[in-house]
Amino acid sequence: xxxxxxxxxxxxxxxxxxxxxxxxxxxxxxxxxxxxxxxxxxxxxxxxxxxxxxxxxxxxxxxxxxxxxxxxxxxxxxxxxxxxxxxxxxxxxxxxxx
Numbered sequence: 001x002x003x004x005x006x007x008x009x010x011x012x013x014x015x016x017x018x019x020x021x022x023x024x025x026x027x028x029x030x031x032x033x034x035x036x037x038x039x040x041x042x043x044x045x046x047x048x049x050x051x052x053x054x055x056x057x058x059x060x061x062x063x064x065x066x067x068x069x070x071x072x073x074x075x076x077x078x079x080x081x082x083x084x085x086x087x088x089x090x091x092x093x094x095x096x097x098x
Contacts, residue, residue, distance in 0.1 A: 001083075005043040009036065034094060042090035046082050053078040 008023065012035065017028040023035035057071035066074075 001043060001046050005039055008039055012036065012039075034098070038087070038090045038094045041094055042087045045090055046086035049082050049086065050075070050078055 012023045012032065015022075017032075023032070023039070025031055053075055054071075057066065057074045060066035061068065061071055
């Protein structure tokens with residue numbers, strides 16, 4: 001996710017401003033700051049969510065409620081769902097705070 005976000009940011013910020021990059025849809029002044037903010041917030045939410053799931057599953061393992069396989073399954077489920085949910089939540093939060 002970090003490599004993907006870094007690549008998208010590099011491509012967006014290296015594009016010429018009158019034309020704009022693939023995230024700003026040709027509007028550098030208005031859309032580019034919003035798109036960059038959504039992208040960064042999405043990465044923070046994704047990493048934060050995965051860290052929370054990892055801490056939760058480690059706690060389950062410590063209490064001997066789950067084994068390593070269950071912890072891995074929860075982590076993979078959170079990673080897959082997070083790829084879809086994090087950008088949508090970031091867009092919603094950035095729009096509401098605008």
